[in-house]
Amino acid sequence: MLRLRGVSKTFGGLRAVQGVSLEVQPGEILAVIGPNGAGKSTLLNLISGLLSADSGRIEFLGQDLTHAAPEVRAWRGLGRAFQIVQPFPEMSVRENLMVGALYGTPGTSVQAARKVVERVLELSGLAGKAQHPAGELSLLEDKRLELARALATQPKLLLLDEVMAGLRPAEAQDAVRLVRSIRDSGVSVLFIEHLMPVVRALADRVVVLDYGQVIAEGRYAEVAENPKVREAYLGRGA
Numbered sequence: 001m002l003r004l005r006g007v008s009k010t011f012g013g014l015r016a017v018q019g020v021s022l023e024v025q026p027g028e029i030l031a032v033i034g035p036n037g038a039g040k041s042t043l044l045n046l047i048s049g050l051l052s053a054d055s056g057r058i059e060f061l062g063q064d065l066t067h068a069a070p071e072v073r074a075w076r077g078l079g080r081a082f083q084i085v086q087p088f089p090e091m092s093v094r095e096n097l098m099v100g101a102l103y104g105t106p107g108t109s110v111q112a113a114r115k116v117v118e119r120v121l122e123l124s125g126l127a128g129k130a131q132h133p134a135g136e137l138s139l140l141e142d143k144r145l146e147l148a149r150a151l152a153t154q155p156k157l158l159l160l161d162e163v164m165a166g167l168r169p170a171e172a173q174d175a176v177r178l179v180r181s182i183r184d185s186g187v188s189v190l191f192i193e194h195l196m197p198v199v200r201a202l203a204d205r206v207v208v209l210d211y212g213q214v215i216a217e218g219r220y221a222e223v224a225e226n227p228k229v230r231e232a233y234l235g236r237g238a
């Protein structure tokens with residue numbers, strides 16, 4: 001579904017992402033982990049198009065999107081949810097989702113967008129808050145809205161950037177269930193996350209970055225045992 005081949009990005013002299021190759025299969029939940037500064041956010045930005053790769057290739061559903069603009073990637077089915085939630089605070093939850101639904105697929109009619117929004121409200125557990133101003137939600141509801149907003153763009157692959165940050169353990173469990181039900185609705189997921197219990201609970205497969213390079217890949221239990229991975233984390237006290 002998503003295929004990266006030798007993707008690199010340098011900032012000045014700093015090689016933030018170096019020759020990264022990875023794949024996401026249809027229906028898969030892939031976690032990208034690594035110590036602080038390993039290049040995780042840069043990698044997500046290269047996939048969603050907020051940054052342009054210096055070299056390498058990014059293919060999505062068989063098409064080369066290496067240098068496509070972010071909105072083109074979104075239209076092709078790459079959705080993204082952010083750690084810092086920035087809804088339109090005075091608009092209702094439903095109105096915020098309408099923006100996502102209308103923006104995410106060019107040519108969507110208002111009627112079709114309404115249908116998508118009602119489905120997403122149910123899936124995300126926000127149906128009871130549909131009329132609420134988005135600026136008056138709890139932190140957990142904020143996170144739900146951010147996932148729902150990304151879903152309203154009707155992605156085939158959802159990119160999640162530390163969306164669980166700041167949640168209490170019970171709330172994070174709740175968000176884990178939501179991400180699972182998103183996958184069960186037919187959306188693949190690539191997420192970056194610092195909370196290891198979340199990674200263990202959610203990921204089918206884990207890719208570990210260190211200094212911009214892939215140092216390990218496999219099931220959670222396998223990478224957790226990998227000496228290179230332990231060294232990368234313990235070596236810097238992360």
Ligand SMILES: Nc1ncnc2c1ncn2[C@@H]1O[C@H](COP(=O)(O)OP(=O)(O)OP(=O)(O)O)[C@@H](O)[C@H]1O
Pocket residue numbers: 011014016034035036037038039040041042043
């Ligand atoms: N726009 C930028 N300009 C210059 N350097 C950058 C820029 N963005 C990131 N970097 C550097 O690139 C490296 C990788 O950063 P990145 O944010 O991708 O890591 P990360 O794994 O997401 O870290 P964290 O877990 O702390 O969020 C870091 O050394 C960072 O300082």
